[in-house]
Amino acid sequence: MNRKIALRNVRVFDGREIGAPATVVIDGAVIGVDTAGAEVVDADGAVLVPGFIDAHVHLDRHGVLNELAAHGVTTGLDMGSLQPELIAALRGESGAATLRSAGVPIIGSAGVHAQVPGVADVAVIRGPEDAEAMVTRRIADGSDYIKLILEAPGEGGPDAISAKAVVAEAHARNLLVIAHTSTIGAYTLAVDCGVDILTHIPMGAVLAADEIERMAAGRHIVVPTLTMMEGCAELFGVATTFADALVSVGALHAAGVPILAGTDANRMPGVPVHPEPGSSLHHELELLVRAGLSTVDALNAATALPARYFGLTDRGVIAPGMRADLVLLDGDPIADIRATRAIRGIWCGGIEHAVADVR
Numbered sequence: 001m002n003r004k005i006a007l008r009n010v011r012v013f014d015g016r017e018i019g020a021p022a023t024v025v026i027d028g029a030v031i032g033v034d035t036a037g038a039e040v041v042d043a044d045g046a047v048l049v050p051g052f053i054d055a056h057v058h059l060d061r062h063g064v065l066n067e068l069a070a071h072g073v074t075t076g077l078d079m080g081s082l083q084p085e086l087i088a089a090l091r092g093e094s095g096a097a098t099l100r101s102a103g104v105p106i107i108g109s110a111g112v113h114a115q116v117p118g119v120a121d122v123a124v125i126r127g128p129e130d131a132e133a134m135v136t137r138r139i140a141d142g143s144d145y146i147k148l149i150l151e152a153p154g155e156g157g158p159d160a161i162s163a164k165a166v167v168a169e170a171h172a173r174n175l176l177v178i179a180h181t182s183t184i185g186a187y188t189l190a191v192d193c194g195v196d197i198l199t200h201i202p203m204g205a206v207l208a209a210d211e212i213e214r215m216a217a218g219r220h221i222v223v224p225t226l227t228m229m230e231g232c233a234e235l236f237g238v239a240t241t242f243a244d245a246l247v248s249v250g251a252l253h254a255a256g257v258p259i260l261a262g263t264d265a266n267r268m269p270g271v272p273v274h275p276e277p278g279s280s281l282h283h284e285l286e287l288l289v290r291a292g293l294s295t296v297d298a299l300n301a302a303t304a305l306p307a308r309y310f311g312l313t314d315r316g317v318i319a320p321g322m323r324a325d326l327v328l329l330d331g332d333p334i335a336d337i338r339a340t341r342a343i344r345g346i347w348c349g350g351i352e353h354a355v356a357d358v359r
Contacts, residue, residue: 001351002028002230006038008049010328012318015304016296018047026324028351035318046344049299050316051075051325053306054281055223056199062275068265070356071278072340073097074325074348077262077310078106079178079199080149082119086142091142095351100310102147102178106166110156113149113180116270125158126166127160133291135169145310147196152185155351156354162187163193178223182233184211197309199223199262203233203241207248213311215308216255224249226287227280228264231273250292258309259293260283261302278356282341295337322332324350 005026009014010017025032051074057080068076078101081087087101093303107113107123125134135146148166148342151157163179171194172179179190180198186218187207191196191214198215226245233242253259263280264273275283279304288298307316315323328345331339346353 004038005039006035007048008040008042010043011045011115011331013049013299014049015300018034018332021045021094024048024318024326026326026350028346029324031320031322031326037158043328047339048318049327049329049333049340050303050307050318051327051346051348052281052302052340053077053280053286053310053312053316054263054265055260055303055306055310056225056264057277058187058264058266058268059090059099059101060266060268062086062089064112064308065090065093065099066353067277067356068097068172069278069279069346069348070089072343072346073278073281073325074327074346075099075306075312075315076277077253077306078102079180079262080262082116082122093339094349095353096348099145099332100143100312101143102145103141103143105147105149105180106134107149108151108157108159112156115224119255124164125166128162130164131169132164132255135173137173139173139175143175145178146170146191147180148180149180150186150189150193150195152183153189155183155185157186157189160189160193162316163189163195169192180188182330184208187211191218191220194218195220197221197223197260197357200225200264201229201245201248203229203245204238204242207251209251212255212257213251214247215257221258221260222229222249222252223260223262224288225262225264226274226292227285228274229283230287236274246287249288253291253293253297258305259288259297259301260306260309261288261298282338285337285340289337292348295334298337299333299340301351
């Protein structure tokens with residue numbers, strides 16, 4: 001249940017630096033300013049950061065929101081589910097991570113995703129004339145944004161005309177479009193089609209400088225899911241190709257393309273790698289730093305930036321009136337990003353959550 005708590009002697013991460021010891025009030029579900037009547041908790045100089053946002057998860061079972069929350073991930077952005085009833089039920093859970101969801105993705109008829117049992121009947125787009133009905137159906141099912149599974153031309157994904165029709169229809173309804181883009185060709189197609197957010201990063205080749213410039217000019221956003229890409233590289237015995245992914249992420253960041261932290265956490269049958277919900281986000285931050293982001297940039301990639309670009313205006317920063325999604329750390333994550341694993345306390349909408357061991 002919600003309590004009014006005054007966290008005294010906390011050092012707050014404000015998106016740029018960690019401040020001097022201060023008091024932060026948790027007043028019900030939001031951050032308050034009045035300490036009157038609050039239970040005082042001395043944090044003894046611990047660091048307070050906004051609750052982490054994983055910008056690419058798959059919410060495929062009950063209990064997953066608690067798994068996320070136990071590791072400080074207070075918001076999970078679901079990137080595709082064939083179970084709208086499950087997503088609706090998860091939205092009703094309290095005291096754990098909250099979610100947004102793409103619902104059922106939109107795919108081509110011959111790509112690898114079309115081989116998933118049951119997906120063809122609800123997810124395949126046959127032509128641009130299907131775009132309006134498919135977007136309308138997802139809105140009716142509660143989708144918060146639209147997910148397109150793009151492949152390089154000729155590899156079985158939606159053709160360019162159909163993909164552009166989906167983007168146009170979604171944008172007409174004020175919905176973001178997020179695209180699965182794990183190859184160079186898929187990246188080019190996504191940018192051509194006007195997709196807002198590209199998720200995954202190619203391996204085996206570095207993104208070309210002119211493509212990166214196009215992405216920066218077009219204000220595209222990338223969720224590289226380095227944890228998933230690293231896992232795939234190791235599984236398939238091509239670990240050296242992961243170095244290209246790191247180089248591409250570093251170049252995108254240097255060019256001003258916003259980079260968001262997402263893990264592709266899932267336990268779905270048929271998916272080759274299963275990053276663990278919650279704990280994998282800490283590894284993702286470490287990989288982002290390895291790719292060239294500063295520790296401050298990595299922290300923002302899992303807090304303020306996903307909140308900004310996904311329109312989550314009530315979270316991502318620590319300020320009065322904002323949702324009390326908070327993580328208390330025994331360490332300085334600017335000095336060492338691994339300190340995000342040293343979690344002392346977690347609050348989801350002002351409700352304290354049990355902490356898992358992520359060290």
